[in-house]
Amino acid sequence: FNEKNQPLPLSGKKCLITAGPTREAIDPVRFLTNHSTGKMGYALAEEAIKLGAEVTLISGPVNLAPPAKAHVVQVESAAEMYDAVWPFYDDTDIVIGTAAVADYKPKVYHTHKMKKQPGDNVIELERTKDILQELGMKKTHQLIIGFAAETNAVEEYARGKLEKKNADMIVANNVTTAGAGFGTDTNIVTIFKRDGSAINLPMLTKAETAKRILTEAASMLQKD
Ligand code: CTP
Ligand code: CA
Numbered sequence: 041f042n043e044k045n046q047p048l049p050l051s052g053k054k055c056l057i058t059a060g061p062t063r064e065a066i067d068p069v070r071f072l073t074n075h076s077t078g079k080m081g082y083a084l085a086e087e088a089i090k091l092g093a094e095v096t097l098i099s100g101p102v103n104l105a106p107p108a109k110a111h112v113v114q115v116e117s118a119a120e121m122y123d124a125v126w127p128f129y130d131d132t133d134i135v136i137g138t139a140a141v142a143d144y145k146p147k148v149y150h151t152h153k154m155k156k157q158p159g160d161n162v163i164e165l166e167r168t169k170d171i172l173q174e175l176g177m178k179k180t181h182q183l184i185i186g187f188a189a190e191t192n193a194v195e196e197y198a199r200g201k202l203e204k205k206n207a208d209m210i211v212a213n214n215v216t217t218a219g220a221g222f223g224t225d226t227n228i229v230t231i232f233k234r235d236g237s238a239i240n241l242p243m244l245t246k247a248e249t250a251k252r253i254l255t256e257a258a259s260m261l262q263k264d
Contacts, residue, residue: 057096064145
């Protein structure tokens with residue numbers, strides 16, 4: 041409730057957020073990862089709490105302090121992140137996938153540190169599971185929100201992901217634009233919705249971007 045004792049937009053709602061990168065181990069000292077810092081996901085967790093939600097944050101390895109009131113589950117790999125989401129899913133109202141989940145992992149994990157040797161210049165990879173897609177396919181009442189970091193054809197790819205992941209919203213950005221994407225404190229996103237509409241947000245801090253996304257989510261929940 042706010043100061044005027046009115047309910048907050050997400051009062052009583054449960055929010056499940058994935059954030060950060062994943063690490064796919066090659067051997068005990070090496071892994072594959074990406075440039076995600078987790079800032080957008082952590083900003084969403086913080087703003088969702090401010091808007092009254094109960095937040096579970098499933099986080100890959102990042103250098104950020106999670107919001108005090110969030111329930112945090114730390115994971116490393118895509119497989120661990122996949123396993124971590126399901127216990128919360130049935131009871132969740134809003135799922136937000138901000139994690140930059142590795143699309144591939146090494147086919148074999150070497151239990152001992154790999155040594156240089158002739159003919160060792162290939163690491164065989166295999167696909168990881170698409171967490172958001174599987175959540176989307178199994179949705180009963182949840183609002184599913186995905187992110188899409190693209191370098192080109194943003195609208196086409198974002199709308200494709202909306203369909204493929206059975207999502208209600210895809211928040212897309214062009215990571216090659218200054219002020220958007222990895223590691224920055226600002227973002228410039230477009231929210232693509234299932235009904236075909238799109239909302240272009242200006243350059244905002246990640247906190248403000250998060251608030252706009254969540255306010256939109258709250259109004260979509262009210263409509264159902
Ligand atoms: N995602 C996920 N699990 C994966 C891959 C992606 O949950 N294994 C989620 C991301 O958290 C994001 C959305 O799906 O919310 C889109 O991720 P993205 O990497 O942009 O899309 P992909 O479907 O992996 O397609 P591509 O990387 O080929 O563009
Ligand atoms: Ca991907």
